[in-house]
Amino acid sequence: MKILVCVSKSPDTTAKVAFTDNNTKFDNNGVQWIINPYDEWYALVRAIELKEANAAVTIHLITVGLADTDPIIRKALALGGDEAIRVNVESQDSFFIASQIAEVAKTGSYDLIFTGKETIDFNGSSIGGMVAEFLQLPYISLATKFDLKESVTTITKEIEGGEEICEVVLPIVVSCQKGMAEARIPNMRGIMSARTKPLKVVEPVIANSLTSIDNFELPPAKAGVKLIAADNVEELVRLLREEAKVI
Amino acid sequence: MSVLIFVEIADGRIKKTALELISYGAKIAELLNVSAQAVVLGTTQDDLSQLGNYGVKKIIHADNEKLNQVEAESYTKIIAEIVEQTAAKLVLFSNNITGKSVAPRLSVRLKAGLVSGAVALPRITNGFVVKKTVFSGKAYAHVSINSDVKIITLNQNTYPALAVEGTAVIEKFNFEISTSKIKIIAINKISGEIPLTEAEIVVSAGRGLKGPENWGLVTGLAKVLNAATACSRPVADANWRPHNEHVGQTGTTIAPTLYFAIGISGAIQHLAGVNRSKVIVVINKDAEAPFFKAADYGIIGDAFEILPKLTKAISDIKNT
Numbered sequence: 128m129k130i131l132v133c134v135s136k137s138p139d140t141t142a143k144v145a146f147t148d149n150n151t152k153f154d155n156n157g158v159q160w161i162i163n164p165y166d167e168w169y170a171l172v173r174a175i176e177l178k179e180a181n182a183a184v185t186i187h188l189i190t191v192g193l194a195d196t197d198p199i200i201r202k203a204l205a206l207g208g209d210e211a212i213r214v215n216v217e218s219q220d221s222f223f224i225a226s227q228i229a230e231v232a233k234t235g236s237y238d239l240i241f242t243g244k245e246t247i248d249f250n251g252s253s254i255g256g257m258v259a260e261f262l263q264l265p266y267i268s269l270a271t272k273f274d275l276k277e278s279v280t281t282i283t284k285e286i287e288g289g290e291e292i293c294e295v296v297l298p299i300v301v302s303c304q305k306g307m308a309e310a311r312i313p314n315m316r317g318i319m320s321a322r323t324k325p326l327k328v329v330e331p332v333i334a335n336s337l338t339s340i341d342n343f344e345l346p347p348a349k350a351g352v353k354l355i356a357a358d359n360v361e362e363l364v365r366l367l368r369e370e371a372k373v374i
Numbered sequence: 375m376s377v378l379i380f381v382e383i384a385d386g387r388i389k390k391t392a393l394e395l396i397s398y399g400a401k402i403a404e405l406l407n408v409s410a411q412a413v414v415l416g417t418t419q420d421d422l423s424q425l426g427n428y429g430v431k432k433i434i435h436a437d438n439e440k441l442n443q444v445e446a447e448s449y450t451k452i453i454a455e456i457v458e459q460t461a462a463k464l465v466l467f468s469n470n471i472t473g474k475s476v477a478p479r480l481s482v483r484l485k486a487g488l489v490s491g492a493v494a495l496p497r498i499t500n501g502f503v504v505k506k507t508v509f510s511g512k513a514y515a516h517v518s519i520n521s522d523v524k525i526i527t528l529n530q531n532t533y534p535a536l537a538v539e540g541t542a543v544i545e546k547f548n549f550e551i552s553t554s555k556i557k558i559i560a561i562n563k564i565s566g567e568i569p570l571t572e573a574e575i576v577v578s579a580g581r582g583l584k585g586p587e588n589w590g591l592v593t594g595l596a597k598v599l600n601a602a603t604a605c606s607r608p609v610a611d612a613n614w615r616p617h618n619e620h621v622g623q624t625g626t627t628i629a630p631t632l633y634f635a636i637g638i639s640g641a642i643q644h645l646a647g648v649n650r651s652k653v654i655v656v657i658n659k660d661a662e663a664p665f666f667k668a669a670d671y672g673i674i675g676d677a678f679e680i681l682p683k684l685t686k687a688i689s690d691i692k693n694t
């Protein structure tokens with residue numbers, strides 16, 4: 128059984144968000160890069176757990192990006208996974224990225240493709256669904272629990288206003304979120320072995336981008352807080368009602 | 375040509391976010407000088423023609439209970455057929471769980487550029503540019519869609535549902551549905567609660583509340599305000615509150631009209647998910663808590679003393 132885990136790099140959650148070149152580029156200056164948390168904490172760790180439960184499982188990681196993504200991929204390999212594939216091209220919009228992933232997935236005969244719920248930089252939540260459509264596979268979005276018995280999966284997923292439990296036969300695409308697994312930290316053995324695990328670099332296929340970012344904008348700063356004395360909650364209520372008009 | 379608006383039904387009723395989306399879509403249709411049409415999948419007890427009062431002229435209804443559960447594959451297939459029939463150039467979804475499961479598939483099916491998480495009307499002079507949140511609410515991006523057919527998912531609470539005078543005709547849509555590969559075993563709805571992403575008012579608390587046994591203070595305030603409840607990540611991690619209440623960069627992103635942050639320090643990851651709230655009230659005993667910098671109103675003090683008084687003061691004005 129083969130699992131493909133989609134991994135992307137994202138700025139550390141404490142990174143200062145700023146832009147350069149007339150607000151057209153993200154300012155990389157001083158930014159630490161991390162594995163996108165949803166990919167790492169939930170998608171990758173759940174795949175590793177499946178491998179721990181069944182030695183016949185192989186895990187491949189895939190990322191779309193240039194060589195500066197390699198440290199992130201090595202970090203992911205330190206957590207677990209057998210080998211990584213990097214599609215050697217600057218990532219563009221989600222349609223483009225999904226086209227690249229689908230192309231690799233087609234030839235890899237994967238039983239299961241995991242993505243994170245979304246990336247914390249572009250927040251598209253769309254790669255999983257797009258890959259599923261390219262491959263004509265069922266797509267289970269926002270999964271919070273995933274169990275496997277032979278080729279039948281039982282998945283709990285979030286739906287509007289609650290959750291749904293469903294059964295699907297592999298192969299499928301699943302986007303993973305909180306509940307799927309508990310975040311782990313890599314151990315020394317993992318870090319050492321990651322150095323020698325294969326990281327295959329493949330060239331991209333020709334694909335379109337359907338969208339492009341013109342420029343960025345930062346939200347306006349708040350005017351400043353109005354403080355109210357702790358023994359005067361009535362004043363807060365009055366302000367919310369008469370000034371802000373929100374209650 | 376038309377703008378096609380996906381109107382979501384939940385438990386047989388039209389969702390509130392769908393009305394926001396219709397108003398948004400009707401406005402875009404007006405700017406593009408085309409007609410606004412709605413697509414409804416599944417059965418409903420609501421009178422669909424009332425959607426005319428939000429600006430759609432035609433409602434295409436696939437009136438079949440097999441569609442009452444959202445299933446990305448069949449939804450994609452049917453919506454794609456309708457897009458073709460109506461020559462729609464723009465398809466709109468809410469950026470909620472349903473939108474996130476269907477819009478990406480449809481994007482590939484139609485080779486239609488997708489922008490998810492729009493926060494404003496597109497700019498349509500000289501291209502088609504959509505403003506969306508990026509970096510989990512820390513910034514915005516202006517994104518051009520370059521394909522012929524386009525898809526946008528709209529963030530909740532960003533465009534008001536506007537009632538207008540109008541009527542809509544309903545047209546039934548006949549389709550074939552193949553059996554789903556996904557077998558639903560159970561559906562558990564959280565009943566009676568206001569969905570977090572749709573709530574106008576959210577009362578949220580953090581580690582400052584000390585333990586789950588004290589949450590009555592939070593839910594009590596939420597109740598008098600008819601608000602949803604939320605929490606910081608450590609609170610959900612410790613299982614003091616359910617995971618779906620976790621807001622922030624790695625939880626749910628929300629933009630209510632009023633957000634109460636009680637005993638939450640205001641870490642950057644938390645702020646990312648809530649800083650689009652219109653008005654933020656912070657209650658924290660530490661005057662140096664970073665959250666005060668992001669707040670509109672603040673009280674420096676002990677939540678355990680303030681909350682009962684605040685709940686009473688609000689319930690007093692609500693009763694007069």
Ligand SMILES: Cc1cc2nc3c(=O)[nH]c(=O)nc-3n(C[C@H](O)[C@H](O)[C@H](O)COP(=O)(O)OP(=O)(O)OC[C@H]3O[C@@H](n4cnc5c(N)ncnc54)[C@H](O)[C@@H]3O)c2cc1C
Pocket residue numbers: 140164579580581582583605606607608609620621622623624625636637638639640641642643644647657658659660663675676677678
């Ligand atoms: C990769 C990553 C992602 C993260 N994502 C998120 C996220 O999505 N959402 C999120 O919330 N966090 C997230 N975090 C965690 C975040 O950094 C903070 O640790 C967290 O938000 C702190 O939660 P808190 O404010 O409840 O607790 P604390 O930081 O412990 O703050 C408690 C606050 O309560 C106040 N307090 C204490 N007692 C009282 C009292 N009696 N009355 C009034 N006030 C009182 C204190 O002064 C303090 O300000 C993330 C962290 C990382 C590293």
